[in-house]
Amino acid sequence: GAVVSQHPSWVICKSGTSVKIECRSLDFQATTMFWYRQFPKQSLMLMATSNEGSKATYEQGVEKDKFLINHASLTLSTLTVTSAHPEDSSFYICSASRPDGNQETQYFGPGTRLLVL
Amino acid sequence: AQTVTQSQPEMSVQEAETVTLSCTYDTSENNYYLFWYKQPPSRQMILVIRQEAYKQQNATENRFSVNFQKAAKSFSLKISDSQLGDTAMYFCAQSGSARQLTFGSGTQLTVLP
Numbered sequence: 039g040a041v042v043s044q045h046p047s048w049v050i051c052k053s054g055t056s057v058k059i060e061c062r063s064l065d066f067q068a069t070t071m072f073w074y075r076q077f078p079k080q081s082l083m084l085m086a087t088s089n090e091g092s093k094a095t096y097e098q099g100v101e102k103d104k105f106l107i108n109h110a111s112l113t114l115s116t117l118t119v120t121s122a123h124p125e126d127s128s129f130y131i132c133s134a135s136r137p138d139g140n141q142e143t144q145y146f147g148p149g150t151r152l153l154v155l
Numbered sequence: 156a157q158t159v160t161q162s163q164p165e166m167s168v169q170e171a172e173t174v175t176l177s178c179t180y181d182t183s184e185n186n187y188y189l190f191w192y193k194q195p196p197s198r199q200m201i202l203v204i205r206q207e208a209y210k211q212q213n214a215t216e217n218r219f220s221v222n223f224q225k226a227a228k229s230f231s232l233k234i235s236d237s238q239l240g241d242t243a244m245y246f247c248a249q250s251g252s253a254r255q256l257t258f259g260s261g262t263q264l265t266v267l268p
Contacts (some may be wrong), residue, residue: 045180070254081246081258082200129198135254141188142254148262 039065042134044147051122052155059117059150062130067112070132072144073105081127088115122154157182158247161259168237169267175222176232176262178247187251189223189230194261195243203245206230237266 041064051057063072067089074082086107087095094107104126106118115134119126129151133144158181170175180189191203206214206223213221218238222231235242247259 071253076198081260082256084255087255131198131200133200133256138205141205142250143188143190143202143205144250144256145202146192148197148199 040136040143040145041065042132042145043145044132046150047148050153050155053123054121057122057152058117059130059132061115061117061120061134061147063134063136063145065111065117066136068115068136069112070135070142071109071115071117072133073107073117074131074133074136075093076104076131076149078129082131085117116134119152122152124154127154128151157184157187157249157251157257159257161245161247161249161262163262164260165263167265167267168234169187170237170239172191172237173235174237174264175208176234176245176247178229178232178259179250180228180247180257182249182251183226184251185261187249189221190248190250191219191221191230191232192246192248193241193243194246200246204232215240220226228256236242239268241264242266 043062045060061125071088073085085100088109090109096102109115131149133146135142160179187208189206201216204216220233244261248256
């Protein structure tokens, strides 16, 4: 159990266009999902926390108008990169939080490679 | 603020041998959780093992075990009988009341044939 999917796995777009990335928890309901960005050979950087039915909480330095997050259901969160530019090229990873006994554990999607030309 | 430190950027181990990856952390919370995730070349983050801070017993998952030293704020990962498939980046992480994960910088482990 605890499978998280992400779509698309790989996207190339032109500068100025918008890209939507979907994150789904396939076999559990997740009231909280997280979006990360990862540069090569670096750790994961938390961008925002997505709560079902409410506005996302963004980390300092992350532009909420550029990285739109919607968590419409208990199994789906989307990240839209608006007016993408080459500096937005990166690896984006989502995770979904599942209660495991007394704790919650984050399970990760396979990631989305974004290349903005 | 929470911090997680992994002081070994790279490590290697011979196949079938044992290796220990180090991790230290700092937190002001009393209730927190610790995790080790691995990220193979596919870049899929995979949960390896987790530990609840209030439990004194060290967690074990098959060939993976931890040495949790709460007073020293240390959480090392031991991999026994290393296999080629264990080659990956390993991240130590901590979560607290905010449920967000704070990651270390990672240790690249290479298992040599």
